[in-house]
Amino acid sequence: MTLGEKLKKIRQDNHLSQEDFSEQFHVTRQTVSNWENGKSFPDLETLVKISNIFNVSTDELLKEDEAVVQRIDSEKKKKNTLLIVLLVLIVGINFSGFFFYQELKKQTAVSFSMEDHKTIKIAKKKETEVATGYFSIPKKGNYELKVSGESDDGEVEVKIKNTKNDKVVYESKKSEWQENQLVLLEEASYQVQVNVKDAKVSPVSLSYQVKVANK
Numbered sequence: 628m629t630l631g632e633k634l635k636k637i638r639q640d641n642h643l644s645q646e647d648f649s650e651q652f653h654v655t656r657q658t659v660s661n662w663e664n665g666k667s668f669p670d671l672e673t674l675v676k677i678s679n680i681f682n683v684s685t686d687e688l689l690k691e692d693e694a695v696v697q698r699i700d701s702e703k704k705k706k707n708t709l710l711i712v713l714l715v716l717i718v719g720i721n722f723s724g725f726f727f728y729q730e731l732k733k734q735t736a737v738s739f740s741m742e743d744h745k746t747i748k749i750a751k752k753k754e755t756e757v758a759t760g761y762f763s764i765p766k767k768g769n770y771e772l773k774v775s776g777e778s779d780d781g782e783v784e785v786k787i788k789n790t791k792n793d794k795v796v797y798e799s800k801k802s803e804w805q806e807n808q809l810v811l812l813e814e815a816s817y818q819v820q821v822n823v824k825d826a827k828v829s830p831v832s833l834s835y836q837v838k839v840a841n842k
Contacts, residue, residue, distance in 0.1 A: 630689060771841070772810045
């Protein structure tokens with residue numbers, strides 16, 4: 628007896644029309660007719676439901692119908708293959724997204740450092756240039772700024788300005804200080820100037836550190 632014939636017998640034994648049977652499994656009456664005529668067959672999930680509702684094992688339903696067993700097995704293999712392909716695609720997309728994110732971080736990363744400890748001769752003027760540096764900001768945002776300075780005479784001045792419009796975004800001049808703050812920087816190139824101001828003796832021993840990095 629084929630699977631279709633068994634399904635028809637189960638329906639008739641339970642005094643159900645094809646319409647009644649189809650409603651229980653949320654399919655059309657024509658689908659039930661196709662099952663019974665061997666034109667198609669229920670999927671595995673529906674077979675399990677039929678088995679549970681009418682108290683007949685799936686083994687009994689599929690017994691003696693080798694063609695249906697092979698078709699169900701083929702469908703399972705196709706689904707498993709599709710699942711594997713889907714998983715590979717998901718992993719590939721996630722990996723690509725992660726790689727893109729890492730590349731984007733590299734492109735927008737800012738890591739500027741400028742520091743020294745030295746003794747310099749002081750000219751007879753109020754300000755003597757110590758060092759000049761440059762860094763670029765690829766994207767407008769808040770950046771972490773760490774600045775420190777120390778001098779045994781006069782003051783160490785650190786000034787950071789936007790080279791595009793000469794706007795000073797940071798300035799500090801003290802004989803000793805250490806600061807850590809967030810500064811809003813536009814997409815532009817910046818100049819860092821380190822000077823000694825108002826020193827009375829020469830030479831002057833000083834140290835400074837300037838660091839700019841992503842928040």
